[in-house]
Amino acid sequence: MSLSAEDIKFSVAPMMDWTDRHDRFFLRLISRRARLYTEMVTANAIRFGDRAKLLDFNAEEHPLALQIGGSEADALAEAAKIGEDWGYDEINLNVGCPSDRVQSGQFGACLMQTPDLVAECMAAMKDSVKIPVTVKCRIGVDEQDPNEALFTLVEKCKTAGVTHFIVHARKAWLDGLSPKENRDIPPLDYALVYQLKAAHPDLLISINGGIETMAEAQTHMADVDGVMLGRAAYKTPYLLADVDAAFYNETQAPLSREEIVHQLVPYAQNLVANGTRLHALTRHLMGLFQGQAGGRIWRRHLSENAPQRGDDPKVLTEALDLVREQQARKSALQETG
Ligand SMILES: Cc1cc2nc3c(=O)[nH]c(=O)nc-3n(C[C@H](O)[C@H](O)[C@H](O)COP(=O)(O)O)c2cc1C
Incomplete structure (x- = not known):
């Protein structure tokens, strides 16, 4: 073939x-x-x-x-x-x-x-x-x-x-x-x-x-x-x-970064349920918000928490919440500025 x-x-x-x-x-x-x-x-x-x-x-x-x-x-x-x-x-x-x-x-x-x-x-x-x-x-x-x-x-x-x-x-x-x-x-x-x-x-x-x-x-x-x-x-x-x-030439819109994180949560849950450490996944995710507001906080939260809390997929959603907060702060600043 x-x-x-x-x-x-x-x-x-x-x-x-x-x-x-x-x-x-x-x-x-x-x-x-x-x-x-x-x-x-x-x-x-x-x-x-x-x-x-x-x-x-x-x-x-x-x-x-x-x-x-x-x-x-x-x-x-x-x-x-x-x-x-x-x-x-x-x-x-x-x-x-x-x-x-x-x-x-x-x-x-x-x-x-x-x-x-x-x-x-x-x-x-x-x-x-x-x-x-x-x-x-x-x-x-x-x-x-x-x-x-x-x-x-x-x-x-x-x-x-x-x-x-x-x-x-x-x-x-x-x-x-x-x-x-x-x-x-x-x-x-x-x-x-x-x-x-x-x-x-x-x-x-x-x-x-x-x-x-x-x-x-x-x-x-x-x-x-x-x-x-x-x-x-x-x-x-x-x-x-x-x-x-x-x-x-595909017309279907790509998933947003947030949607991607949401889809990764069940994957991470399954991973840890099968005995794999969360870090095995999160180490690849560091660049997801590269160049975006919140990119640094995303990386930091994952790298400081995923290795220690290797069986807790909530680390992902927590990191996303921190990114959202950062982005909300940035857009509020832009509006007032
Ligand atoms: C960490 C790392 C591991 C790599 N491992 C392989 C490999 O297993 N097999 C391979 O053919 N090339 C390997 N490469 C080379 C890449 O496939 C690619 O040819 C190279 O990085 C040049 O492309 P880039 O400039 O887009 O990175 C590796 C590159 C990196 C950065």
Whole structure:
């Protein structure tokens, strides 16, 4: 099965420790259409680990892609099949993550150096599942020439039957830069990703890296099929409220921030009833009122109370009440001023 251009217009990036199932449930309340990705899970963790813990998700999260890390075709094929059976809509291979731990396992960005191996892995995954298999990569690593490295990787994977690529439009320096630095320091080269699309109009190409606003995201759509936002979507999640209208021509109004909090309350109640600490959810909500009156008090109330009162979902509604008070005070001041 392949993806349509409609499917991949807007997505939220896989982010380890950030885009877990609670974050994704929250993001889904803001946009009904954005494509969501899991954190990377290694093929061997999927094969041998606690699958319910690693793979379970909420039904509301669809459309949802499982990102896998690994470089052994058989192991990846088996993990992909497990992911498909678990109900995911897409399997994505991580060819972009530069962390040491990932390098030692021979996967992530270092695979940019072994395009034949990536193509072999993709072919094996594709053979084992019916859902789409996709690649998230960099434009190159270390001393590679991106013109060569990106195009070679994509062309070999295309021959293996891959039709959708997400390109983080910068190199990764495997030696010398931390994973965090590798998300900021190597310069972005959006033009190269545009060239990739121009050279392969039959492929679906999504662009990723450094996109901060909806306006920027929409500008890229003139040259590629999709945009993927990572940190901006996590830190200012309400940005996603414009996605359904702007990218999918949806007419239904998005939920307000308050409505989102109200919908999170039963979710939080269920969470704590099942023994999960409230903080597992609230840690992802810090940016909901970013840039709004009450944004600071919201963050403070959650971060000071949720860890201590880990089984008390009322923390959420209390924080919302404080935001409302702050907003009422601000508008009263504006009226008198
Ligand atoms: C905390 C964090 C964790 C990340 N984990 C992953 C990961 O598991 N897999 C992956 O492919 N990329 C990972 N990334 C990279 C993002 O998916 C994305 O490519 C990168 O942040 C650039 O996009 P942005 O500028 O919109 O954030 C991570 C990024 C961050 C900030």
